[in-house]
Amino acid sequence: MEVFIQVVDAGGFSRAAENMQLPKATVSTLIQQLETALSVKLLHRTTRQVTVTADGAAYYERCLQILTDVKEAEESLSRTRLSPSxxxxxxxxxxxxxxxxxxxxxxxxxxxxxxxxxxxxxxxxxxxxxxxxxxxxxxxxxxxxxxxxxxxxxxNFLTCAAPAYLEKYGTPQHPRDLARHRCVNYFSAKTGKIYDWDFNRDGERIEVPMPGVIALNDSNAYVQAGLAGLGVIQMTDYLLHKHVGEGRMVQVLPDWSTDPxxxxxxxxxxxxxxxxxxxxxxxxxxxxxxxxxxxxxxxxxxxxxxxxxxxxxxx
The missing domain is CATH 3.40.190.10 (Periplasmic binding protein-like II)
Structure with missing residues (x-):
């Protein structure tokens, strides 16, 4: 039952075998034995994909409940709750x-x-x-x-820049000043969309795309781009506070907040x-x-x- 659930969830034998750390042949054999024991076809197999049959879908739901009950029964009689492993x-x-x-x-x-x-x-x-x-x-x-x-x-977010960058390009006093600056952008690793920046102060809200010569999709690399002086960055406090404290980055627009x-x-x-x-x-x-x-x-x-x-x- 556990192998069957993994195959359905993963959509194939190879990924299920990898997730369970079992040989693919073992996974295939177990499914064949299960279908033989039940006298029911649980999965449609092609060279490109594995899909669940109507009987297989019904059996899948029952398997989930059965295995949950078994797991709860085992944990209630063991020390797993006290020492999970x-x-x-x-x-x-x-x-x-x-x-x-x-x-x-x-x-x-x-x-x-x-x-x-x-x-x-x-x-x-x-x-x-x-x-x-x-x-x-x-x-x-x-x-x-x-x-x-x-x-x-x-x-929580901070807007910062390296001292060398500010020395060369000046310090923005208002979010609109960033239109004249270089900014380091961040884009979604899933959609490719570049995120806009937002600023709030005393009820005034500004949300605008920022000009930039580089965009990244890894937070650590993004901070490194700021440290290298590539432009103004807007990133999470926990990644920037130590650099600000040690003088490698300078917070700009400190009277403007960003939506957490x-x-x-x-x-x-x-x-x-x-x-x-x-x-x-x-x-x-x-x-x-x-x-x-x-x-x-x-x-x-x-x-x-x-x-x-x-x-x-x-x-």
């Missing part, structure tokens, strides 16, 4: 990983020594189901999806939330709640919520 696959944005998550991981492993963490670090949103990821940390607004999302913090963006941890809604996923979700929420750069700052446009809700996948 096993492989945990998590996907996180590059900057959040390098600056916040990875430095805090020694404390996580001290608390949960039996978990083997596989941490994917990318600003490209992954497909959790297809790629076999247990949960992911997502920054930004969420769009339609079948994921459960728990809000765990916000991203929510941070969620998301996981598939059709999955039993295992002990290892549950403790990681709680640990990340606790970590972000204690991090000064991740808190909502006044004036706040929305308050964080601890309750999980059915939300949407990041664009």
């Amino acid at each position: 096993g492989r945990l696959r998590v996907d996180t944005p590059t900057g959040l990983s390098s600056e916040i998550l990875v430095p805090a991981l020694p404390a996580f492993f001290e608390r949960y020594p039996d978990i083997q963490l596989e941490l994917g670090c990318s600003d490209r949103p992954v497909d959790l189901i297809e790629e076999g990821v247990d949960c992911a940390v997502r920054g930004g607004h969420l769009v339609d999806s079948t994921l459960i999302a728990r809000r765990i913090g916000v991203l 963006l929510p941070v969620h941890i998301v996981y598939p809604q059709n999955r039993h939330l295992s002990a290892k996923v549950r403790v990681f979700v709680e640990w990340v929420a606790e970590l972000f709640d204690s991090h000064p750069a991740m808190r909502i700052r006044p004036p706040a446009h929305a308050s964080a919520t601890a309750a999980p809700t059915l939300m949407m996948e990041t664009a």
